[in-house]
Amino acid sequence: FCALKEIGIPRGSIDQSFFDAGGSSLNALLLVAKLHRTGFNNLTVERLISAKTLRDILLHRTENERSRGLFFESNNEYHVLPLEQVSKDEALRIITKSFIEKGEIDVLVHRQCRELKDECQNEWYTLLDRRWPHYIKNGLSFGVVMNDGQLVGISLSNNIEDEAHIDLATIPRLAPLLHMIEKGENKILEQFRSSNSNIQKIMHSFLTAVNPDVESNRRVSIMHFLERHVLEIGSTNEFQAILTANAGSVTQQIAEYVLNYDYHLVLRANEYCDSSGTRVFSHALEQHTIDIGIKLLI
Known part of the structure; x- marks a missing residue:
């Protein structure tokens, strides 16, 4: 929640998609970088943008998964x-x-x-x-x-x-x-x-x-x-x-x-x-x- 607040997305937006909550391509990058430092190692920008709600992202946190980078899927493209x-x-x-x-x-x-x-x-x-x-x-x-x-x-x-x-x-x-x-x-x-x-x-x-x-x-x-x-x-x-x-x-x-x-x-x-x-x-x-x-x- 602190990471969301830092990029200007209110806590009450947790059940909205990232863009509906006021997100943009730029702060998607910043949010993923911040969340990587708190253990969301399997999160990528593509996953963040495509998730139906921000709650889905938070519920699917994988503490012990090896870090895959900010753009794991895209790197294959x-x-x-x-x-x-x-x-x-x-x-x-x-x-x-x-x-x-x-x-x-x-x-x-x-x-x-x-x-x-x-x-x-x-x-x-x-x-x-x-x-x-x-x-x-x-x-x-x-x-x-x-x-x-x-x-x-x-x-x-x-x-x-x-x-x-x-x-x-x-x-x-x-x-x-x-x-x-x-x-x-x-x-x-x-x-x-x-x-x-x-x-x-x-x-x-x-x-x-x-x-x-x-x-x-x-x-x-x-x-x-x-x-x-x-x-x-x-x-x-x-x-x-x-x-x-x-x-x-x-x-x-x-x-x-x-x-x-x-x-x-x-x-x-x-x-x-x-x-x-x-x-x-x-x-x-x-x-x-x-x-x-x-x-x-x-």
């Missing part, structure tokens, strides 16, 4: 492909459409203007198209497909010491957003390295994107799968830490509460100033934030 086996055109379509249509920060740039949306989408495409060979070469990036072959997720990462430079002058619409993120990443890296001088090899998770055509309930589990596999790749390739910038509420919650990133720096978009001192995103709301995070892998 998702498969990782090296980036060279992924259709570049489909991947770039997913990334650009996801950011423009679903991005919680990108909206600050295009402000729902169709013309600006098209410009931003073209700039994302141009930027990633140029860097694509680099992402393939470094072997740290991948796609996620379902059993039917549908591409549902993309992750692009680099060794931070071997990262291709972004010429912001070629992407004027996106430049303020990417500059804000770059400043934040440089700041947290400086702070991190001052107290972790032994950490030299850092992987930069540049972006993850979920196919926007996938139903919303499944998007959370795909994003979790992507983020978790990023950590696996980092460990496999003997990186000591991972740096990432999360601009969406779902990825921010996954990083903080599920994957337990060790260091965080929260950037408020309405506080960002460009080189001339102008608050470019003064129209941003308080919830428009970017969470720069670092997770130790050693």
Whole structure:
């Protein structure tokens, strides 16, 4: 009951379904993560969402069952492909459409203007198209497909010491957003390295994107799968830490509460100033934030 209360679901909702009680895809993830820590080891997001009532979940608690993970069923549906086996055109379509249509920060740039949306989408495409060979070469990036072959997720990462430079002058619409993120990443890296001088090899998770055509309930589990596999790749390739910038509420919650990133720096978009001192995103709301995070892998 405490876990339900923490995510804003009243105790009196116990005989309702999760969504009828006010739940969402995002707090489904948070609730399952909290319940795992109290012994509900057989509960997954899919089970929570599909249960007729919350009481059914509580009555079927299995104290001694081995932990099966947050998305046990879904993990059998998702498969990782090296980036060279992924259709570049489909991947770039997913990334650009996801950011423009679903991005919680990108909206600050295009402000729902169709013309600006098209410009931003073209700039994302141009930027990633140029860097694509680099992402393939470094072997740290991948796609996620379902059993039917549908591409549902993309992750692009680099060794931070071997990262291709972004010429912001070629992407004027996106430049303020990417500059804000770059400043934040440089700041947290400086702070991190001052107290972790032994950490030299850092992987930069540049972006993850979920196919926007996938139903919303499944998007959370795909994003979790992507983020978790990023950590696996980092460990496999003997990186000591991972740096990432999360601009969406779902990825921010996954990083903080599920994957337990060790260091965080929260950037408020309405506080960002460009080189001339102008608050470019003064129209941003308080919830428009970017969470720069670092997770130790050693």
